Amino acid sequence: MDTDVGQEKIQIKSDANAEAIANPVAALEEQLVWDRVEKMPLGLREEGRKLLYQGCLSNKRDGKLQVFLLDHVLLFAKVVKTKPKEQVKYKVYRPPIPLELLQITTSEEAGHTVDAEEAQHAAGEVRKALGFFTRTSKTSVNPFWIKFVRLGHQQFDLTLWMSSFEQKEWLRNIHEQQRLICAQSAIFEITAVGQIPSKLKVNCATQFDDGKKMAYGTEDGVYLINSLDAKEEPLKVLALPNVTRIDILEHYQILVVQSERQVLYFPLADLDPARRLAGRKSGECCGWDVTFYTVGYCLGRTLIILVKSGKLSTTVKALQACVEKPFNEIKSFRLFKPLILFRECLIPGEVTSIGFLKTKLWMGNSRGFDILNLETLETQQALDPKDITLEFLSKKGRKPMAMYRVQNDFLLCYNDLAVYVDKMGRRSRRDFMIHWEVFDPSFVEVWDIDAGRLVQVIQISKVRLLFSRNLVPIRDTPANTEESLQNFGMFISSDSSIFSLHRASL
Numbered sequence: 106m107d108t109d110v111g112q113e114k115i116q117i118k119s120d121a122n123a124e125a126i127a128n129p130v131a132a133l134e135e136q137l138v139w140d141r142v143e144k145m146p147l148g149l150r151e152e153g154r155k156l157l158y159q160g161c162l163s164n165k166r167d168g169k170l171q172v173f174l175l176d177h178v179l180l181f182a183k184v185v186k187t188k189p190k191e192q193v194k195y196k197v198y199r200p201p202i203p204l205e206l207l208q209i210t211t212s213e214e215a216g217h218t219v220d221a222e223e224a225q226h227a228a229g230e231v232r233k234a235l236g237f238f239t240r241t242s243k244t245s246v247n248p249f250w251i252k253f254v255r256l257g258h259q260q261f262d263l264t265l266w267m268s269s270f271e272q273k274e275w276l277r278n279i280h281e282q283q284r285l286i287c288a289q290s291a292i293f294e295i296t297a298v299g300q301i302p303s304k305l306k307v308n309c310a311t312q313f314d315d316g317k318k319m320a321y322g323t324e325d326g327v328y329l330i331n332s333l334d335a336k337e338e339p340l341k342v343l344a345l346p347n348v349t350r351i352d353i354l355e356h357y358q359i360l361v362v363q364s365e366r367q368v369l370y371f372p373l374a375d376l377d378p379a380r381r382l383a384g385r386k387s388g389e390c391c392g393w394d395v396t397f398y399t400v401g402y403c404l405g406r407t408l409i410i411l412v413k414s415g416k417l418s419t420t421v422k423a424l425q426a427c428v429e430k431p432f433n434e435i436k437s438f439r440l441f442k443p444l445i446l447f448r449e450c451l452i453p454g455e456v457t458s459i460g461f462l463k464t465k466l467w468m469g470n471s472r473g474f475d476i477l478n479l480e481t482l483e484t485q486q487a488l489d490p491k492d493i494t495l496e497f498l499s500k501k502g503r504k505p506m507a508m509y510r511v512q513n514d515f516l517l518c519y520n521d522l523a524v525y526v527d528k529m530g531r532r533s534r535r536d537f538m539i540h541w542e543v544f545d546p547s548f549v550e551v552w553d554i555d556a557g558r559l560v561q562v563i564q565i566s567k568v569r570l571l572f573s574r575n576l577v578p579i580r581d582t583p584a585n586t587e588e589s590l591q592n593f594g595m596f597i598s599s600d601s602s603i604f605s606l607h608r609a610s611l
Contacts (some may be wrong), residue, residue, distance in 0.1 A: 130154040130175065138185060138196045147178060147201060158278040162265035164250075170265065171195055174278055177286075178203055179253065181263065199263060202255040204283055205290075205562035206542065210252035211272065251275060256564070257542030258521075290561045291609045292551050298333045298596070299603040307603065310571035310596040313353045313373075319596070320360070320376060321571060321603065322348025327362060329376050333605070342376050343388075345369075352400045354407060357426045359443055361400065361409060368392035368411055370444060391424055391444055401461035404479060408447060410466065412456055419456040421466075423448040423479060450482040460507060469505030473498060474517060487517070489530035498524070516554060520544065523554075549597070549606070563606075571596040571603065 133156065134149040148154065158174040173180040179202045182195035249272045252264040267275065298319065301307050310321035312333075319330045320342075327343035345364040352361040358373040369388040392398065392411040399410050406425050413420040425447040458469035466477040467487065474487035487508070488495050504520040514525045514533050523539040526532055537557045542550055546568050551561035573595045595606040 129156050133173065133195075136193060136195050137182065138194050140196055142197045142200055145201065147175075147180075149175075157282060158274065160267075160271060160275070162267050162271070164265055167198070167263070167265075170198055172265070174275075174282070176282060179207055179279070181253075199261060200255065200259055202253065203559075204279070204286055205559070206256045206548070207279070207283070208254040208256055208547070208564060209276070209279065210254065211276065212248065212250050256545065256548055256562075258540075260543075292561045293563070293606050294609045295563065295565070296605045296607070297602050298605045299330050299337075299339060301598065301601045301603060302328070302339065303601070307569070307571060307598045308348060309350045310598075310603065311351050311353050312572065312594065312596070313355050316594065319603075320351055320353065321596075322351045322362065324348075327351060327360075327376075329378065331378070340378050342378065343371070350398065352409075354400070354426055357407070357428065357443055359426060361398075362388075363395065363398055366394050366396070368395050368398050368409075392422065399459055399461075403461045403466065404464055406447065408461075409444065410459055412459055414455050414457065416455055417453075419452045419454065419470075421448075421450055421452055421456065421459070421468075421477065422446065448479050448482065450477070452477070452484065457504065458506060462508070462510060467508040469507075474505050474508055487515075487530055488526060492531045494532045494535070495524075495526070511554060565597070565599045565604075567599055569598045571598055 131150050131154075134147070153176070155176040156173060157176060160172055161169055162172050163169045169183070171182045171184055173182070181198040181201075183198050185194035185196050187194055249269050250264055250266045251272060252262055254260070254262045299321075302323070305323045305325065308322050308324070310319055312319045317333060319333060321328055321330075321339070322345075324347055326341055326345045327348055328339040329342045330337060330339050343362070345362060347365050348362055349365075350361075350363040353359070353373065354361065355373070360371040360373050360375060362369050362371070368391050370391055371388045375387055391409070392413075394413055395411050396414040397412050399412075401408060401410070409424040409426065411420075411422040411424065413422075423446075424444045426443060427445050428443040452468065452470075452475075454470045454472065456468050456470050460467050462476075464479075466479060468475045468477055468484075472486075475484045476487050477484050488498065498517075498519065505517070506520055507518045509516045509518070511525070514527055517524055517526060521541060523541070524532065525534040525537055539552055539554075539557050542548075542559070542562075547564065547566060549563040549565065549568060550559060551563070552558065553560045597604050597606055
C-alpha cells in the first residue's frame with residue numbers, strides 16, 4: 106500500500122515537472138500566492154501565453170524580487186520558502202502591470218551604452234507609432250536601475266537595481282514586446298500636424314475645408330494652419346483673450362468662439378489671412394457670462410447650446426443656425442443675423458455637461474443624467490428610479506460625463522465607469538461595465554464598447570483633447586456608422602505640438 110502511495114507521489118511530481126518544462130506559464134499560475142495583492146485574472150493558461158524573460162532584481166527597501174516578463178504583463182514576486190523538493194512558490198509583491206500601461210525610467214548611464222541607446226531609440230519610435238516611451242534620469246544612486254511605473258488608477262512605481270547587462274536585456278525585451286502589442290492593437294494612428302507657438306497654451310481646435318485646414322484657440326487668440334500636410338507655421342487671425350472653445354459651421358459660414366465667458370460668432374471669411382486681426386470688429390456676441398457651450402444636431406436643426414451654470418439653477422439657451430448664405434462682408438453678416446433663439450429654459454441645479462440625442466438633449470448634473478425635451482422644455486431622469494441595479498451610480502463623487510446612443514441602448518459614461526441602459530432607463534447588457542483606468546494627462550485609452558475591454562493605450566505626455574469630430578452628428582443628414590468611422594477625427598496637444606488622432610489604415 107505504502108509503495109503505491111509513494112509511486113503516486115512520484116507520478117504527481119513527475120507530471121508537475123513535465124508541465125513546468127512544457128508550459129512554464131501555466132506552471133507559474135500554480136506557483137503564485139496572492140496573500141499581499143488582490144488576486145486578478147492573468148489568463149496564464151490561455152493559448153499563446155509566453156514567458157519572455159525573468160530575473161532576480163533588488164533594492165534596499167524591498168530586497169530581492171523575482172520579476173517575470175510575460176507577453177502581456179510584468180509580474181513582481183518574492184520567493185516563498187518551501188520544504189526541500191517542494192515546488193517553488195512566488196508571493197505576488199505588487200499588482201501585475203499590463204504592458205500597455207507600463208512606463209519606464211532608466212538611469213542616465215544606460216544612455217551611454219550602445220545597446221541601451223538602441224533601446225531608447227526604439228522606444229522613441231514606438232511613441233511615434235502610438236507606443237510606449239522610456240524616460241532617462243540624469244541622477245542615480247546606483248549605476249544601473251530601472252524604475253517601473255504602472256499608469257492608471259492603480260498607479261505605483263518600483264525602482265530596481267541591476268547590472269549593465271541586465272538593464273540592457275530588460276529594456277530590449279520589454280520594448281520589443283511593447284512594439285509588438287502596439288502593432289497588433291493599433292486602432293488609431295497619430296500624426297504631428299503643427300507646432301504650438303512658444304509660451305502659449307492651446308485650449309481647443311477644429312478643422313474645416315475637408316480636413317485640410319485647422320484653427321485653434323489659445324490664451325491670446327485664434328490661430329490658423331492653412332495646410333496640415335505642409336505642417337506650416339500657424340498664423341494668428343483673431344486677437345481674443347483666453348479662447349477655450351472654437352467651432353466652425355461651414356454650411357453656414359460661421360465661426361463660433363468662446364473667449365473667457367463670452368460666446369462670439371464671426372463670418373468664416375475672418376479666417377482669411379489677408380484679413381488677419383481685423384475680425385474682432387466683425388464679431389457678434391450671442392452669449393454673456395456663459396459657463397460653456399456645445400454645438401450639435403437635434404430636431405432637424407443645427408443648434409448652439411449656451412449653458413450658464415449656477416449652484417442653484419442653470420440657464421440653457423438653444424440658438425439655431427438658420428441663414429445659409431456666405432458672409433463675405435461685415436455688413437451682410439450683421440444684416441442677416443445667422444443665429445436666432447430657438448429655445449430657452451431654467452433648469453434646477455448645476456448642469457456640468459450637456460450633449461445631443463436625436464430629438465432631445467442629455468444633461469449631466471449632481472443627480473446624474475437628465476433628459477431635456479426641447480419641444481416641451483420638460484426634463485426627466487435618464488435612469489429608471491425603480492431599477493435597483495443602478496443604485497450604485499448615485500455614489501457620492503461620481504460625475505456624469507457623456508451619453509452616447511449605441512444601437513438601441515445608451516452608453517452612460519461617468520468619471521470612473523460606463524454602463525448601458527435601454528430607452529426606458531433600465532440597466533441593459535448587465536454583464537457589461539467599463540472601469541476607466543483614469544483621466545490622466547500621460548496617456549489615452551481606447552475601449553471596445555461592445556466587449557468592454559481596453560484595446561489600445563497611447564502613451565503621450567501632457568496630453569489634452571482639443572477637438573473630436575463625429576461623436577455627435579451636426580449635419581442635416583446623419584451619417585451612417587461606416588461613414589462615421591471613416592470620418593472620425595481628433596486633435597490632441599502634447600508639450601509643444603499638435604497631433605491628429607485618426608483611424609489606422611488597414
